[in-house]
Amino acid sequence: MRIHFHFTQSIPTATRLAIRAAVRRSMAKVSYPAPRLVDVVVVCDPKQSITHGHALYQHTVVLTLGPNDILMPDLRRLIAVFHHELSHVARIKSVGYGHTLGEAVVTEGIGIAVEEEFGGDIAQWAHFSGANHEKPTIQRFITEQGSADYDHDEWFFGGGELEPAAGYKLGYRIVHVYCVGHNIYPSKLYATTASEILSNSLIDLVPSINHD
């Protein structure tokens, strides 16, 4: 694994050393195939309020530091974000990120659950604000899950009838139910197909929407 810092003049040496050590330490705990082949690129963007990440192809995790993390990095959150994206890289390399709504929801659900596994707090935004939001989301998901033509922005970022981040919230619920039922860590699911996870965990979620 290689860790690159872009715009290094704006990332203090102490921050770079702390991030490098934390990422390397946490890599020792993963069981993905060939994690040494992953590139980690750290950039800073003062316009971003918090640190976030994204996965590129089968080999690169980009971590973007917000202004607060440039001077005093929240390593716990940074490592949680790093593992979220690393789970995507491992999944892209095996079964793929996914084309359908069901596949994308499972992939993002694994990402959120992996954040929790590696010490992150599951933020409030990753939970439904109530059963009155969860039920219609599940009902709509059941009819749309096989579609590759779904509205990704609406499902994951909001703007339509769904509450913001509904796809992440539902994905986390689905993956959490699967992990509890199968006594397995989320990071072990990188090569498990979405249909395997959905066919086992949706059954547990669906009865709750039939009783008002």
Ligand SMILES: [Zn+2]
């Ligand atoms: Zn993600």
